Amino acid sequence: MIATAREVKDRVIAALNDHDTEVVMQYFARDAVYVGPVGPAEGREQIAWYFEHLLQAFPDLQITPWCKVPACDPAVSAVSEYVMTGTHLGPLLLPGGSMLEATGQRIAVRGAGLCTIENGLIVSDRDYYDQLELFSQLGLCLPEAVA
Template sequence: MPDPREIHDAFAEAFRAHDTRRLLDCFHPDAVLVTPAGMVEGHEQIEWYFGQFFSTVPDLTSRVTTLLVHDDTVAAEWVTSGTQTGEMLLPDGTVIPGTGCPVSWTGCGMWTVEDGRFVTGRVYYDQLGAYLSLGCRLAQNKPGSAAATPDREARPVPVAHPRDQETRAEPRSTSIRRLLRRIFGR
């Protein structure tokens, strides 16, 4: 029976080749995968999840930078990149059209193996970096509403410095906006 590292190596190779058949061979038919986009269960949903990446970024490639194995668990960190030429379906149903722009993000995952296949997986990745590279931007929601308000700029609330109530620390949203303006020239 293959050890967890061999299962992950086969998965990584199938992912790089965009070979969903071989990729699914690495998962138990009832496997559960928890991702930033939500939970997927079973081969059909897992195939759909990875297929979204393959169709959105047809030249998608991934490089494992760290791999650790402990008993039946594999932890992996990776860098994924490519060019977004296909549509990207977001969890809320919004579709981002292909931009032709390069995309890149870092991520990590924890995989549990039983009987030579993944039975659970938890995937974490830099969602902000991924969505910014897709051309998305941050917008503040209206209080009490799930609808984004892209034309309204967030008004930072001053935060009192813990050591001195008279000293005001710069709100985090202001420093993030300044950093994004510096990076993207906006």
């Protein structure tokens, strides 16, 4: 029996919480697309790089879903709201391509995502979290507005 989107997404979250990107990638189709706050990743290689980078930046990363909602067709799509927590202990790629070195700061960032599956594998996964919330918790500030 093929797993539902909810079951697949729950397995991905469990594997991320175990920091096992090999298991995470088993649930993505070869040509899957992952879209996050920093942009799209296309195909397993790019998606794996994104998750590996995230786990390097936050080696104690945990994702705690607090609301799981079946989408229009629960067999093929699922929605999750979650809190992503961790400690910033490694380099983090910032918009524009610069790196933020480890700050040692703890984060607790709210997010939401929608995944779609075909034949038991994720073909589209869109996760969005508040980058301003993340960056402010890491001690970054917005530049002053020019009048």
